[in-house]
Amino acid sequence: MLHKRPLVGQGSNSVQLRRYNERLVLQVLRRVGEASKADLARLAQLTNAAIGGIIHELADAGMIETLGKRHSGGRGQPATMLRIAASGAFGFGVRLDRTSIETVLADFSGRIIGRRSHDRILPAPEEAVALVGKDIEDLLPLVAPEERERITGVGLAMPFNLGAWLPELGLPADCFAPWEGIDFKAMLEDRAGFPVVFENDGTAASIAELFSGIGQTEDDFLYLFLGPAIGGGVICGGDSLHGVSGNAGDVAMIQVPASTLPSAPPPRKGQTDILLTRASIVALRRHLAFHGVKAETREELEAVISNGHPAVGEWIADCVAALTPAIWSAISVLDVPLVVIDFDVDGGLCQRLLDALAASLAEAAPEARTPPRLMRGSFGPDAGAAGAANLPIFFNYSPRAAILTGREADQGASEDKPDGSRHPLGARGGRSA
Helix, strand or coil: CCCCCCCCCCCCCHHHHHHHHHHHHHHHHHHHCCEEHHHHHHHHCCCHHHHHHHHHHHHHCCCEEEEEEECCCCCCCCEEEEEECHHHCEEEEEEEECCEEEEEEEECCCCEEEEEEEECCCCCHHHHHHHHHHHHHHHHHHCCHHHHHHEEEEEEECCCCCCCCHHHHCCCHHHCHHHCCCCHHHHHHHHHCCCEEEECHHHHHHHHHHHHCHHHCCCCEEEEEECCCEEEEEEECCEEECCCCCCCCCHHHCEEECCCCCCCCCCCECCEEEHHHHCCHHHHHHHHHHCCCCCCCHHHHHHHHHCCCHHHHHHHHHHHHHHHHHHHHHHHHHCCCEEEEEECCCCCHHHHHHHHHHHHHHHCCCCCCCCCEEEECCCHHHHHHHHHHHHHHHHHHCCCCHHHHCCCCCCCCCCECCCCCECCCCCCCCCCC
């Protein structure tokens, strides 16, 4: 269901309203797949005159295309059907994680059309920006020269505090010390020659789910990504909730009881721990290693999972026991009806965990409360990269309420933190595990 159009405030003007309506039409087309002019006018709640002008401009810009005529069987001329043009816009996406680098190119439909990936401990910033810059150069020929003006920019998705929680993640601290205080966004803009939009990796993945996945039918959900760490994002009213410092949906920091698994590290403080320690693929690998099972690559880990090693079941039980109070805490604050969870690995793990979690949430439901629905995310291991590539497209072509009030953020400017200091990673800085 489309989210309701926000009220137009005094800061709005006709140009902003027109811009918002154009994006609203694109959102309708993205959600329904194809539609006639009359369909779009009805779904976007616009007049025929307004929709006609918008369709003309979007078609001239190459953002929508015609499919031919639809014969409804009634009277009158058959309707011309329209859809999003995949070549209407492009976005590069860069996902930097503590143990991998991935660069992708996505088209306007959200489809990834090119990819470069490197599974390695994150190198020094200078080496990382050279590596990513070369990847972007290698992917650029996938866009025809006459269409390169439609490249909206580069989305950068990465954890904010790269040097934090390394003991919980089993990573060496010396590798991440060079990243302290580095403005990697600015470095990447200089190297790539495109504007860069930065978000934490959890929020970026939730934006991909909103723009190109479950968000095509759902406007309100809590998003979780279970990868080497656990990240998250919050979607409310068809828009991404950012937060004052970019940390909305930073579920990794939710306090939970300490793990009872013998493989778990002792909690740093008291009897509680953070969700990251228990609900992460790193925690699963750590527990398997405790039982003498080596599973360093995704393929090795999925083989162990599919073979039914008992340590996997032990970790699932511990993970669900941590996720249950964390999700109920989040739902109590956000009041959203849906939790979307995506996974970096499968091998049968996803469904096993979702089934166990659904039962646990129902059992722990407070009086007069119904547990949220659970849905598996749309992108799997591609969630972070797809989220990064969707960032510049989303911020350029999504009907966000800030357009109407003139508060739409300048993606090229630095953003102040609440204490008056600067985000070291530039605009739209945030933190995720």
